[in-house]
Amino acid sequence: MKRILPALVLALALATYAFAQHASPTPAATPAATPARTPAPPQAPEDFFNRAVDDFRRGDLVGAEREVRTAIALDSHYVDAQYLLGQVLLYRAAQRNRLLIENPGIGSASLPAEGEWHEDIDDLQEAISQFRIVIRLQPSNTSAWLLLATCLGNLGQTDDAISAYKQTINLDPTAPTARDAWNNLGLVYLHKKRYAEAKKAFDEALRIDPTFMPARVNLEKLKKLKPGLFR
Numbered sequence: 001m002k003r004i005l006p007a008l009v010l011a012l013a014l015a016t017y018a019f020a021q022h023a024s025p026t027p028a029a030t031p032a033a034t035p036a037r038t039p040a041p042p043q044a045p046e047d048f049f050n051r052a053v054d055d056f057r058r059g060d061l062v063g064a065e066r067e068v069r070t071a072i073a074l075d076s077h078y079v080d081a082q083y084l085l086g087q088v089l090l091y092r093a094a095q096r097n098r099l100l101i102e103n104p105g106i107g108s109a110s111l112p113a114e115g116e117w118h119e120d121i122d123d124l125q126e127a128i129s130q131f132r133i134v135i136r137l138q139p140s141n142t143s144a145w146l147l148l149a150t151c152l153g154n155l156g157q158t159d160d161a162i163s164a165y166k167q168t169i170n171l172d173p174t175a176p177t178a179r180d181a182w183n184n185l186g187l188v189y190l191h192k193k194r195y196a197e198a199k200k201a202f203d204e205a206l207r208i209d210p211t212f213m214p215a216r217v218n219l220e221k222l223k224k225l226k227p228g229l230f231r
Helices: 005-022 045-057 061-074 078-094 121-137 142-154 156-169 176-191 193-206 213-225
Strands: none
Touching: 045 061, 045 078, 061 078, 078 121, 078 142, 121 142, 142 156, 142 176, 156 176, 176 193, 176 213, 193 213
């Protein structure tokens, strides 16, 4: 609102006074009551989390990160939010390493391990911290173990990655997370030239899910590389 000059205020006051001297007195008008403003309800962590999920599913990683960090700031024990932030960081690192991945939403636990990455190392390291927080809050969260292993493997920490993949499998040996862990474990063994162990890992993934094409494709690649393993 613009400020009213003091001289104008004085002139208005004098005019009002002069009018009052000549006018007959009238009862003072009662000002109308101003309805009290209803304060906006505080937003719950779930509100920010749900928006973050929507952003993540649309591929808006910037929006997802902003919303989910707000949810965590409001509730540091919000496990799903901690997990989603780890996913956002991992997917962003994958994209910047030119790795094409499918992003079907928060329910996805599968992300291929393709050897050591070289871009966005800070994001990978923060993702590791996020998944460790989830595991501390929920030690049996197989999805968190799986993506922790993926981060470790792509940072070149293969021994720690192998341990995390095995923990994923041990927690629920027949779950989709175990299938994905076996497949990624096979990729780690392949990278380390441990071909027999790689074959066993891909076979185990297919034993859990015979329709799982990534493991079948990896077995075909291994067969071309080491045909003697398949005799």
